[in-house]
Amino acid sequence: MFWIGYDIGSSSIKAALINDENGNVVDTAQYPKVEMQIRSPKSGWGEQDPESWWENLCIATQQLLKNTEVDTREIKGIGISYQMHGLVLVDKEQKILRPSIIWCDSRAVDTGEHLFEKAGTEKCERQLLNSPGNFTLSKLKWVKENEPELYKRVDKFMLPGDYIAMKLTGAITTTPSGLSEGIAWDFTKHAPADWLFAEAGIHTDLIPELVPTFSDQGSVTQQAAEQTGLTKGISVMYRAGDQPNNALALNVFKPGEIAATGGTSGVVYAISDQIRTKESTRINSFAHVNHDENAPRIGKMLCINGTGIQYSWMRNQLTDAMDYGAMNALAEEVTIGSDGLMILPFGNGAERMLRNRNLGSSMNGINFNIHQQKHLFRAALEGIAFSFVYGLQILQGDGIELTTIKAGNDNLFRSAVFSNTIATLVGKNISITETTGSVGAARAAAYAAGAFASFDEATATDKVEHVYKPLSEKKEDYQKAYDKWKECLEEKLATFK
Known part of the structure; x- marks a missing residue:
């Protein structure tokens, strides 16, 4: 069948x-x-x-x-x-x-x-x-x-x-x-x-x-x-x-597990068994697919609107139909921190994690004598990754004890710059599995009808394509770059009306 x-x-x-x-x-x-x-x-x-x-x-x-x-x-x-x-x-x-x-x-x-x-x-x-x-x-x-x-x-x-x-x-x-x-x-x-x-x-x-x-x-x-x-x-x-x-x-059902996506928007979706929150204006808490009155499973979701759409915009405006793989390769030629160039990726509407402020996207610290196309690519990827880390810290402050991060093999997570930045800053592996939402929905239908005894069985043939591990020897460099980016963000937020 x-x-x-x-x-x-x-x-x-x-x-x-x-x-x-x-x-x-x-x-x-x-x-x-x-x-x-x-x-x-x-x-x-x-x-x-x-x-x-x-x-x-x-x-x-x-x-x-x-x-x-x-x-x-x-x-x-x-x-x-x-x-x-x-x-x-x-x-x-x-x-x-x-x-x-x-x-x-x-x-x-x-x-x-x-x-x-x-x-x-x-x-x-x-x-x-x-x-x-x-x-x-x-x-x-x-x-x-x-x-x-x-x-x-x-x-x-x-x-x-x-x-x-x-x-x-x-x-x-x-x-x-x-x-x-x-x-x-x-x-x-x-x-x-x-x-x-x-x-x-x-x-x-x-x-x-x-x-x-x-x-x-x-x-x-x-x-x-x-x-x-x-x-x-x-x-x-x-x-x-x-x-x-x-x-x-991605077979994410248990408390502490996180499913992440980097499509048009970026999402961090963490599972909790607690029906409470203190961040109701910055994150969302939804009934997860396996939520039950007697066994709560809450999906705490943090969405960043300006992620993949920003990288797509950059590709369309700054390249002659260059593919994302080539852009990612150029970004890898640049050192951590993009030689001082920072990009805030919030140019796709009001950002809930920024308390519904429509901050817009901006480039900061650009130096016309130093920065080239490849710096723009790296700064874009780092800015998106830093916004993920910023969001993960909000989730941790709301009681999530992060255990694992799983992601599909979408454009952003194929980038070593992007994935290594997140893995190193949060100190957790990121497992990449080749699956899609439509495949998950088909398996869920089969599971609902009793064709699979468990969802472990439904996803048993999925293979982990790659694991990004924290780069402990470069943690200090990543942290300095993130702290500088976060300082830039907070300065913008302080003056935003």
Whole structure:
């Protein structure tokens, strides 16, 4: 039997097919090949058309089925991973009412801060483990306040993965994990935070039906089968946001384990068994995929918006289509600290770990007589790595006892400059495993259906591609460079208004 997984990103839609004999990947597909557009009608906004996600998923599925020539009747389940925190609105006919306000959109920062104060900061921290911030419920409140006529037509609000599940099954549902990522879940009541909806002036009728993360969440309709090439009746068995799902794909389930990613944004996602936080305005605490009322598993997530997007920007602006491997090789020619050149990588909207300040990116200490293209590359990688370390220190201050760091083999973690900087400064190995979110989602669907007895079994064929170990002999050099960068950051923050 086979299982299919989807990863609904803001750059592209990825699909993977696995078998359940050993969890091996049969094939993968991705569409489009170039990054999907993120529209920004105003500074700090980020929107995408949900229908484009569905159209691209259909194309990716058709490509996957054509390449594998698998009998679609042997595909037994679907798993969905998706970009977190987005807002999708539909009417009673399941028609989209406006473009999705996606994860990197900053418009609801003030809305969330006002809601935080109105609802009570202590109550939010105790029961939500978060401030409402710039997340899904705050975005919905922004629509209510700024687009009232459109808001009147809203039947349900959804996260991006909920929308894809709706297109596949015709049912509008969500999960506790999903509501927690939208800052709409009460961890003390183990239910939607109805009191926060009341404070926001939003009726709880807009919340979709709740289904467990691992469960039969509906089956593929005839219409969806015709559009995708799948067989009618295949069950959707799993759904989670991309960062909890990335942790799942890396087999990160235990307290102290960390899953890290370095894509368009950078994420540090740490597992805790404690339902508490003292950093509700700088990090987020979500129900992890294996969270249970009687065995808490909280994913403490720290997101840095300006990571891979900065390196991509640098590649597009400063090179003639140079590949990342060549950029990384040039960066390795430069000494630790980039000869005094420092880059703050915060040019992709408000940064939650900086208390929702939109600091912007900046180059500091540039010397026209010394610094070359290769210095810019190294300073970019170091700046991103230093921001990861800065975030890890926040997590450690919030009670995380770091045991292991695992990452997928994405562009940033392929860089020795980037990975060695983090490993050396935090004093932990970084294990790189070749896996993807779509593969993890497919395995999760199989696990949910009982095809694997454990997730250890589902990931047994994964191999650690590389381990970056702390470079103890260079620790002092790395520490000096980081301290100088951190001083630069704090000076900027002190003068930022």
